[in-house]
Amino acid sequence: QVQLVESGGGLVQPGGSLRLTCAASGFTISTYHMNWYRQAPGKEREVVATISSTDSSTKYADSVKGRFTISRDNAKNTVYLQMNSLKPEDTAVYRCNAFRGWPTSSYWGQGTQVTVSS
Numbered sequence: 001q002v003q004l005v006e007s008g009g010g011l012v013q014p015g016g017s018l019r020l021t022c023a024a025s026g027f028t029i030s031t032y033h034m035n036w037y038r039q040a041p042g043k044e045r046e047v048v049a050t051i052s053s054t055d056s057s058t059k060y061a062d063s064v065k066g067r068f069t070i071s072r073d074n075a076k077n078t079v080y081l082q083m084n085s086l087k088p089e090d091t092a093v094y095r096c097n098a099f100r101g102w103p104t105s106s107y108w109g110q111g112t113q114v115t116v117s118s
Contacts (some may be wrong), residue, residue, distance in 0.1 A: 001025070001026045002025070002026035002027050002107055003109075004022055004096045004097075004109035005022070005023050006021065006022050006095065006111060006112040007020070007021050007023070007112060008020040009018060009094060009113045010053050010114070012114070012115070013116070013117070013118050014086060014116055014118055016086050016116070017083060017084045018083045018086065020036070020081040020083065020094055020114075021079075021080055022036075022079040022080070023078050024079075024105075024107075024108060025077070027098070027107070029053075029073075029077050029078075029098055030055055030074040031076055031100055032038075032053050032098040032100045032105070033041065033050060033051070033053050033098075033101075034050070034053075034070070034072055034097070034099075035047055035048075035050045035051075035097040035099060036050075036094055037048045037094070037095045037096075037097055038092035038095070038114075039092055039093050039095075040089075040091060040092040040093075043092075045095075046061060046066065048061050049069075049070035049081060049095070050070070051071065051072050053115070056072060057069075058070050064083075064090075067083065067084050067085045068082065068083050069081070069082040079096060081094070086114075087116060088116045090116050091114060091115050091116050091117070092114060093111040093113050094112055094113075095110070095111040095112075096108070
């Protein structure tokens with residue numbers, strides 16, 4: 001059974017940090033590009049960070065550059081999102097996604113809530 005399970009969300013004060021974890025099972029992430037998305041109430045889903053399957057190169061949304069870091073541990077079949085200097089506008093449900101172009105395959109986790117508030 002294919003699963004992506006996110007954890008690590010919660011309530012944090014502005015300026016604080018959280019580390020999200022995405023644990024995969026039922027498939028191997030090594031051949032997948034791994035992505036973190038987020039969706040805030042009333043807003044469209046946006047991609048926050050991406051890490052390549054080939055060379056672990058990373059890309060970030062402008063809104064999180066310099067504050068968030070995505071990483072992967074293929075041996076543990078896990079992806080991480082380190083979030084520092086959190087802002088209230090980072091409040092959203094964060095979801096993990098695994099994507100492979102060929103053969104095409106995409107998996108989603110259920111998401112974890114991140115709330116930044118004083």
